[in-house]
Amino acid sequence: MTQPLTLLDKLWDAHEILRRDDGASLLWVDRHLVHEGSHHAFAKIGQKQIRVKEPNLTFGVLDHYVPTNRVGIQIDPSIPRMMQTLRDNAAMHGFKLFDMTHQNQGIVHVIGPELGLTLPGLLVNCGDSHTSTHGAFGTLAFGIGATEVAHVLATQTIWQRKPRAMRIKVEGTLGPSVTAKDIALNWISLLGADGARGHALEYAGSTIEALSMEGRMTLCNLSIEGGARFGMIAPDQVTFDYVKNRRYAPKGQKLEEAIETWSDLKSDADAYFDREITLRAEHIAPTVTWGTSPEQAAPVTATIPALESFDASKAEAAKAALEYMGLEAGKPLIGTPVDQIFIGSCTNGRIEDLRAAAEVLQGRRAVIPGLISPGSLKIKAMAEAEGLDEVFKGAGLEWAGAGCSMCVGMNGDLVAAGKRCASSTNRNFRGRQGIGARTHLMSPAMVAAAAVTGIICDVRALLSGKAN
Amino acid sequence: MGGWYHIAGITAYLPKANVDTDQLIPARFMSVPRSEGYADYLLHDLRRDADGQLDPSFPLNTDKTPSVLIAKRNFGSGSSREAAVYALVDAGFQAVIAPSFGDIFSSNAVNNGLLPLRLREEDHAAFVDCHQAQPDMPAEIDLKTCRLSLGSFEREFTLDETSRLKLINGWDDIDMTEQYLSSIESYREQTCHSTPWAWLQG
Numbered sequence: 001m002t003q004p005l006t007l008l009d010k011l012w013d014a015h016e017i018l019r020r021d022d023g024a025s026l027l028w029v030d031r032h033l034v035h036e037g038s039h040h041a042f043a044k045i046g047q048k049q050i051r052v053k054e055p056n057l058t059f060g061v062l063d064h065y066v067p068t069n070r071v072g073i074q075i076d077p078s079i080p081r082m083m084q085t086l087r088d089n090a091a092m093h094g095f096k097l098f099d100m101t102h103q104n105q106g107i108v109h110v111i112g113p114e115l116g117l118t119l120p121g122l123l124v125n126c127g128d129s130h131t132s133t134h135g136a137f138g139t140l141a142f143g144i145g146a147t148e149v150a151h152v153l154a155t156q157t158i159w160q161r162k163p164r165a166m167r168i169k170v171e172g173t174l175g176p177s178v179t180a181k182d183i184a185l186n187w188i189s190l191l192g193a194d195g196a197r198g199h200a201l202e203y204a205g206s207t208i209e210a211l212s213m214e215g216r217m218t219l220c221n222l223s224i225e226g227g228a229r230f231g232m233i234a235p236d237q238v239t240f241d242y243v244k245n246r247r248y249a250p251k252g253q254k255l256e257e258a259i260e261t262w263s264d265l266k267s268d269a270d271a272y273f274d275r276e277i278t279l280r281a282e283h284i285a286p287t288v289t290w291g292t293s294p295e296q297a298a299p300v301t302a303t304i305p306a307l308e309s310f311d312a313s314k315a316e317a318a319k320a321a322l323e324y325m326g327l328e329a330g331k332p333l334i335g336t337p338v339d340q341i342f343i344g345s346c347t348n349g350r351i352e353d354l355r356a357a358a359e360v361l362q363g364r365r366a367v368i369p370g371l372i373s374p375g376s377l378k379i380k381a382m383a384e385a386e387g388l389d390e391v392f393k394g395a396g397l398e399w400a401g402a403g404c405s406m407c408v409g410m411n412g413d414l415v416a417a418g419k420r421c422a423s424s425t426n427r428n429f430r431g432r433q434g435i436g437a438r439t440h441l442m443s444p445a446m447v448a449a450a451a452v453t454g455i456i457c458d459v460r461a462l463l464s465g466k467a468n
Numbered sequence: 469m470g471g472w473y474h475i476a477g478i479t480a481y482l483p484k485a486n487v488d489t490d491q492l493i494p495a496r497f498m499s500v501p502r503s504e505g506y507a508d509y510l511l512h513d514l515r516r517d518a519d520g521q522l523d524p525s526f527p528l529n530t531d532k533t534p535s536v537l538i539a540k541r542n543f544g545s546g547s548s549r550e551a552a553v554y555a556l557v558d559a560g561f562q563a564v565i566a567p568s569f570g571d572i573f574s575s576n577a578v579n580n581g582l583l584p585l586r587l588r589e590e591d592h593a594a595f596v597d598c599h600q601a602q603p604d605m606p607a608e609i610d611l612k613t614c615r616l617s618l619g620s621f622e623r624e625f626t627l628d629e630t631s632r633l634k635l636i637n638g639w640d641d642i643d644m645t646e647q648y649l650s651s652i653e654s655y656r657e658q659t660c661h662s663t664p665w666a667w668l669q670g
């Protein structure tokens with residue numbers, strides 16, 4: 001009898017060219033995505049006078065530094081310089097680049113799936129920690145540093161030790177306005193921001209199967225915030241339907257063959273996981289972060305935890321986080337005044353996210369300023385065709401171009417010191433959205449609810465009167 | 469990059485958990501070419517007060533030249549930015565000792581000769597006590613025996629063999645991979661036939 005395998009085993013075995021005696025595997029990389037931040041890696045191969053090995057499997061996009069309002073180029077000379085460096089590298093090495101105004105431009109982890117570059121069974125690398133997003137397709141996808149990016153550019157392979165396998169099962173039906181974002185913040189708050197360190201995470205169970213591809217991408221995206229470099233979900237009909245007719249996806253006979261192969265990409269019934277936990281969907285509420293680490297999160301209806309409730313290793317960090325955030329332990333989260341909002345990012349900048357926000361904003365006015373940046377120009381066009389932009393603008397919010405924008409603040413979209421931002425992004429780190437900025441992570445609908453009330457509030461109260 | 473197997477270095481203690489790579493180097497400095505040096509950006513905002521002046525009470529703002537950083541859990545979590553490692557290396561660090569590290573940070577560290585040394589929480593606490601009792605005593609780290617010592621403290625630590633060999637030998641992966649080019653080429657050819665759908669349609 002053959003040994004039962006995990007999805008991780010199957011993906012790993014399919015890409016392993018060889019394994020050295022020290023335990024490192026040399027893996028084949030099917031897709032390598034690069035962005036402006038990859039400049040260190042290009043400089044490294046430049047020094048060695050090496051050319052990109054497989055330009056046809058390498059795709060570049062301007063996302064991290066792109067001004068979302070497209071007029072901010074004069075703010076900081078490093079912004080146009082970073083963008084030009086990537087253009088120069090794309091031209092020199094002959095790989096495809098989606099420039100600022102290209103119809104396929106957008107955040108690298110949004111456009112990969114959108115264009116069918118991301119497929120089940122592939123190995124996808126990108127010099128960005130949120131590369132775990134692509135794992136939603138049953139893809140071996142992980143973020144890498146500049147030295148590793150240079151290695152992939154030079155050889156189309158990567159050295160990697162196989163991580164341990166971990167599975168998070170979620171069973172049951174999510175309540176109204178409870179999303180993939182809430183599942184993620186929930187498990188990260190339970191297990192810690194290093195809870196899945198050293199593991200590749202597989203998400204499974206009836207709740208996960210019921211998620212759309214957008215939801216699955218949000219969940220896999222946030223794996224790294226719980227310490228896992230890899231997040232993955234076995235592909236199914238939902239996945240295959242999403243992939244069909246995408247720009248770079250296989251078509252016709254090739255697609256049929258592919259789907260046959262992809263259908264085997266799931267963990268065998270008795271496969272061994274080094275670690276496994278099961279969550280109940282009914283126990284998950286709309287969740288909000290109150291601190292400066294994604295693990296510092298709680299149901300919106302809860303109070304900020306008392307410092308005594310933490311074990312010694314976490315109490316000091318909680319105290320420092322509350323001081324930075326200007327919050328008090330024991331106080332309710334609901335009612336915390338918010339200064340501004342942001343909706344976008346590789347976590348929650350997809351069409352489903354914009355629709356959820358628009359449902360809340362429809363017929364309402366925001367009482368605080370806010371920026372909405374779609375994850376890609378395709379999503380922007382789709383949202384505009386559906387009239388969502390009118391809802392956002394009608395609510396008094398700014399509707400901008402696509403890019404990483406205020407999630408990382410490299411393009412000049414920043415939150416001012418001391419200001420509190422309700423944000424659909426992935427990191428509430430100290431200073432992440434700007435020096436002294438205070439970030440509360442939550443789902444797009446929850447952000448929209450904060451926009452119309454000016455406080456952290458429970459979106460379910462706003463939607464209860466609406467048909468949903 | 470040269471390798472190393474033994475260091476005796478002054479330690480600095482940063483008593484903060486979850487020091488993510490956004491803290492290690494804020495995003496706004498990441499467009500700087502490496503050749504200009506990253507030392508000044510290390511923990512840039514954490515080590516300064518509201519007016520942008522270096523805070524004299526911050527552990528790294530000292531005349532000593534520490535090469536071993538003692539940190540707390542989940543050090544280097546977050547963004548994959550290798551610039552976080554550049555900042556540590558350019559500031560003279562060769563090792564960081566913590567109960568846990570971000571996985572991507574660990575890879576990046578080893579690729580730049582920086583040892584991410586993981587100690588169990590209780591060993592870490594004992595190590596911090598020893599450091600605080602004798603703050604000027606250098607810590608000794610040996611990669612051949614995987615031993616860490618400081619005064620009366622001595623422990624073996626675990627480090628995967630790949631990282632250990634890379635740190636000792638200062639290997640450059642691109643050079644190392646050259647010897648496997650024929651294996652890569654035959655894998656490539658084989659997948660062209662076995663998984664045609666994985667190749668782009670143009």
